[in-house]
Amino acid sequence: MTRIMIVDDDMEATSILSRLLKLEGYEPISVNDSTLAIQKASDVKPDVFLLDLMMPELDGFKLCRLLRENREFRRTPIIIVTALNNMDSRVVAYGAGANDYISKPYLPHELVLKIREQLARAKEGWDDPFEGL
Numbered sequence: 001m002t003r004i005m006i007v008d009d010d011m012e013a014t015s016i017l018s019r020l021l022k023l024e025g026y027e028p029i030s031v032n033d034s035t036l037a038i039q040k041a042s043d044v045k046p047d048v049f050l051l052d053l054m055m056p057e058l059d060g061f062k063l064c065r066l067l068r069e070n071r072e073f074r075r076t077p078i079i080i081v082t083a084l085n086n087m088d089s090r091v092v093a094y095g096a097g098a099n100d101y102i103s104k105p106y107l108p109h110e111l112v113l114k115i116r117e118q119l120a121r122a123k124e125g126w127d128d129p130f131e132g133l
Contacts, residue, residue, distance in 0.1 A: 001027045002119065005046035007037045007063065008081070009055045013104075017050065017081070020108050026115070034058040038066060041073060047122070048115055049073075051098075053082040053089060061096050068097035075125075077118035081106065 004026050006014045014030040021028040029044050031037045034055045041049070049067065053060035060080060067073040077099045082089070085103040093101055099121070100114050 003027045003046045004048045005029045006050045008052035049078045064096040
């Protein structure tokens with residue numbers, strides 16, 4: 001079963017996303033403390049990450065960079081799911097290594113489509129933007 005790690009400090013948001021993902025046949029793993037996300041990811045080996053940007057301690061931008069620096073997750077798709085809907089946040093998120101970006105509130109079918117697209121790209125093997133670093 002495809003594992004999707006949701007990292008968001010909002011428990012209600014992770015609960016809603018978890019229900020949606022279960023209905024679509026995915027195995028959601030929720031992490032509400034971003035400082036624990038990398039260790040949890042190492043334990044469960046998710047196939048996709050869904051990251052919020054606005055979190056205390058370790059925001060989504062920094063977490064995305066840390067995931068990309070980790071060889072284990074360098075090619076794992078990262079989709080940003082956030083209330084931030086401005087060009088600056090998008091540019092920084094993509095620069096940090098995000099593969100896709102969706103703003104809250106989102107349409108459930110749009111998020112599922114983005115997940116499917118990223119899984120398909122990962123299966124085909126996309127170029128590693130950090131290769132050689």
